[in-house]
Amino acid sequence: xxxxxxxxxxxxxxxxxxxxxxxxxxxxxxxxxxxxxxxxxxxxxxxxxxxxxxxxxxxxxxxxxxxxxxxxxxxxxxxxxxxxxxxxxxxxxxxxxxxxxxxxxxxxxxxxxxxxxxxxxxxxxxxxxxxxxxxxxxxxxxxxxxxxxxxxxxxxxxxxxxxxxxxxxxxxxxxxxxxxxxxxxxxxxxxxxxxxxxxxxxxxxxxxxxxxxxxxxxxxxxxx
Numbered sequence: 277x278x279x280x281x282x283x284x285x286x287x288x289x290x291x292x293x294x295x296x297x298x299x300x301x302x303x304x305x306x307x308x309x310x311x312x313x314x315x316x317x318x319x320x321x322x323x324x325x326x327x328x329x330x331x332x333x334x335x336x337x338x339x340x341x342x343x344x345x346x347x348x349x350x351x352x353x354x355x356x357x358x359x360x361x362x363x364x365x366x367x368x369x370x371x372x373x374x375x376x377x378x379x380x381x382x383x384x385x386x387x388x389x390x391x392x393x394x395x396x397x398x399x400x401x402x403x404x405x406x407x408x409x410x411x412x413x414x415x416x417x418x419x420x421x422x423x424x425x426x427x428x429x430x431x432x433x434x435x436x437x438x439x440x441x442x443x444x445x446x447x448x449x450x451x452x453x454x455x456x457x458x459x460x461x462x463x464x465x466x467x468x469x470x471x472x473x474x475x476x477x478x479x480x481x482x483x484x485x486x487x488x489x490x491x492x493x494x495x496x497x498x499x500x
Contacts, residue, residue, distance in 0.1 A: 306323060307353055347368065
């Protein structure tokens with residue numbers, strides 16, 4: 277007869293198992309992964325996260341770009357989250373399940389905020405889909421996270437996140453410039469044609485000018 281083996285964090289395992297024996301086991305600053313067999317705790321794995329060296333600089337760059345708030349949402353335990361939060365100097369939430377992350381996204385969206393979610397695992401996929409912009413860290417990310425996200429980064433490099441915002445800002449600037457130029461050009465052309473100053477043949481030929489100008493202006497993004 278088979279056994280039921282469950283593997284997960286304390287919140288998940290505690291639904292069916294007695295975890296009182298954990299009180300004597302100290303794993304400060306580490307994430308504990310529990311293993312139960314037939315609702316009996318049989319093993320504990322402890323792992324510590326190492327913060328990537330580029331993360332603090334990336335967070336500083338995001339704040340410099342006007343990002344209102346950056347928050348850490350982690351499935352790790354409170355002690356691990358405390359250690360990471362202290363290093364990063366940002367608000368954080370620990371012991372987060374996928375549905376908890378969705379609630380946080382919805383909470384900020386209900387307040388009128390645009391929410392960007394960055395993640396790389398299966399647990400992040402629902403929140404990536406719910407966010408206004410979901411960004412998956414491509415190389416180390418799971419397939420479901422990459423498929424769910426709006427943007428997939430090909431390198432696991434957090435310095436790419438502020439670069440992504442900078443590209444978005446430049447792109448929006450070019451789009452607004454293109455729209456303004458097209459509107460002014462068309463208004464001028466219609467006015468000249470209406471008063472007979474611009475012959476119909478020249479007016480028709482001039483229609484290609486905005487297209488060329490837009491392509492030329494937009495190509496600047498490739499060189500930045």
